[in-house]
Amino acid sequence: MESGFMAFAKTVLNWIGLFFVLGLSILIVIIAVVYIIDKTQKKQAIRRNFPVIGHFRYWFEHLGEFFRQYFFAMDREEMPFNRAERNWAYRAAKDVSRTLAFGSTRNLTSxxxxxxxxxxxxxxxxxxxxxxxxxxxxxxxxxxLAKSFFNISGMSYGSLSKVAVQALAKGAAKAGCWINTGEGGLSPHHLSGGGDVVFQIGTAKYGVRNGDGGLDDDRLKEVSSHPQVKMIELKLAQGAKPGKGGILPGRKVTEEIAQIRHIPAGEDSISPNGHPEIDNVSDLLDMINHIRDISGKPVGFKTVIGTDAFLFDLCEEIHRRGPESAPDFITIDSADGGSGAAPQPLFDYVGLTIKESLPIVLNVLQKQGLRDRIKVICSGKMINPSGVAWALAMGADFTLSARGFMFALGCIQALQCNKNTCPTGVTTHDPDLQKGLVVPDKAERVYHYHKNLVKAVGMIAHSCGVAEPRGLKRHHVRVVTETGLSTPLNKIHPYQENSIPTRKL
Structure with a gap:
């Protein structure tokens, strides 16, 4: 019996030894092949000078995207969102305690x-x-009649996976807020929750385009007739890439997405950098009124603010035509916005952030007597209550967030949005990766994130002595200056008076 066991053990060890030698031989062959390839290739100096081991540089660089936020970055230093900001969003979405101990880690004097x-x-x-x-x-x-001051910003089906859009739609319906389709067209997934939808028309007119890429009135009438579509937003520019159209790599243009957008499948979906039909404010109002006449629903536009000259020209043209010609709303996106693919020069250097652009828009509209006529919506890194409360205090009617709701879906800021390799299933069309995003669970998280953010904004308002969030005004806020001391927000951005009498609505 014992000798039989010893023979069996010896056989097993022999096989293990054989596999070890075989594996080691294969590894040596692979290393040799890689060495030869690296040494002879002429594109990467690191690999040519340091064959084989040079690959570790690229491997570590890739892993750094995933792990630097956990091991190397401090709570308040990472961009575009630091750990403290993300953790608040995660806890709000999970509906767990959002209290902290031992004082703030935020520098209150910068x-x-x-x-x-x-x-x-x-x-x-x-x-x-x-x-x-x-x-x-x-x-x-x-x-x-829009119920919530906090809503889901434009993220198209294409940039996001279908399960992500479904979870957002279901969570938004339960929360009582709207979901913006983004420029990728109206998909069944946006409608799956049964809630309010804002349909966005981008420069490529996805979903309502004709064969030449222009606006198809019949398709627009069909989309806008859906009872869940409450408003239509004409996108001129977005925070991530003002002056550049949407970018969806061909590997993310599936058959379904191609049908929704009316474009070829598998090809890069790159929108024009502007609307060919719109060259000035007169053209813009013509388009807005055309869409409104067909749809019968509120129509506004989304843009990033560069100068206020555009706004004054727009107001002048509105006064010439009459207040009924005005856009029903203006959505202002911040230069530090962006949930998808964009060129770095535009990410980093073009457009004004919401801290400058929002007061510009509000002040111009107020001085021009159009503030009551045109509602102001704003977005840009508003994932925490403080940003939303600041925007309401400044005078915005509504606020939006895209990346905040992505965090609610489970986004870990892996920076893979444009590569179809999102590890959490939020921005990928890989079925295996999408399995990680369970729609009913994530829909609840979207609902809780919205509920807890709105609740926290109310807590700030109540601390300031007002009954509800829209009661916040500029005089409730101070901003730290370069002296280290703060100054009232209404001194930096004084309240404006209407200088142009207009008839009442």
């Missing part, structure tokens, strides 16, 4: 720091009220 001014007699819970719905599009056949 230039630009926003501080809300607490009242000595804060609003008691019994006196707090919810923000009331706001009417958009008073001259439309079908105005929109």
């Amino acid at each position: 230039t630009g720091t926003v501080m809300f001014l607490n009242d000595q007699f804060p609003t008691l819970e019994k006196n707090a009220v919810e923000s009331q719905p706001v009417l958009i599009g008073p001259y439309c056949r079908t105005p929109y």
Whole structure:
């Protein structure tokens, strides 16, 4: 019996030894082949000078995208979102405790720091009220009574996976906020939750384009007739790439996406950098009114602000035509926005951030007597309550977030959005990777993230002594200057008065 066992063990060891030698031989052959390839190739100096081991440089560089945020970055130093910001979003989405101990890790004396001014007699819970719905599009056949001041910004099906869009749609419906389709067209996944949808028309007119890439009125009528489509947004520019159209790599243009967009499958989907039909503010108003006449629904435009000259020209043309010709809303995107692919020069250097552009837009509209007519929506890195509260205090009617809701879906900021390799299934069309995103679970997280952010903005408002978030005003905020001391926001951006009388709505 024992000798039989010893013979068996010896056989097993022999086989292990054989496999080890075989494996080692294969490894040596692979290393030799890689060595020869590296030494003879002429494109990468590191590999040519340091064959085989040079590959570790690229491997570590790739892994750094995933791990630097966990092992090397401090809580408040990483970009585009630091660990503290992301962790708040994660905890809000999971509906777990968002309290911390031992004091803030935020530097409260650095230039630009926003501080809300607490009242000595804060609003008691019994006196707090919810923000009331706001009417958009008073001259439309079908105005929109928007319920929430915090909504989901434009992210197209294509940039996002179908399971991500489904989770967002279902979560938005439960939360009572709208979801913007992004420029990729209206998909069944946007409608799957049964909630409110804002349909975006980009420069390529995806979903409502004709064979030449222009606007197809019949397709527009069909899309806008859907009862869930509440508003239409004409996109002139977005924060990640002002002056550049949308970019969707061919590997992400599936058959379904191609059918929705009315483009060929498997080919890069690159939008024009502007609308060929729109060269000036007169053309812009013509297009807005054309879309509104066909759809009967509120129509506005989305852009990144460069100068205020455009706004003054727009207001002048509106006054010439009459207030009914005005866009029903303007969506301002921040230069530091962006959830998808964009060229780095545009990411880093073009356009104004929302901290400058929002007060510019609000002040011009107020001085031109159009503030009540045109609702102002803003977006740009608003994933935490403080950013949303600041925007409302500045005077915005609504705020949007894209990446905040991506964090709610499980995004880990792996920076793989444009590569179809997103490890959490949010921005990939790889079925194996999409399996990690379970729609019912993530829809609940979207709902909780929205609920807890709105609740936290209300907490800031109540601390400032007002009954609800839209009660926040500029005088409730101070901003730290280069002296290390703060100054009132209403001194930096004074309240404006209407200088052009207009008839009431």
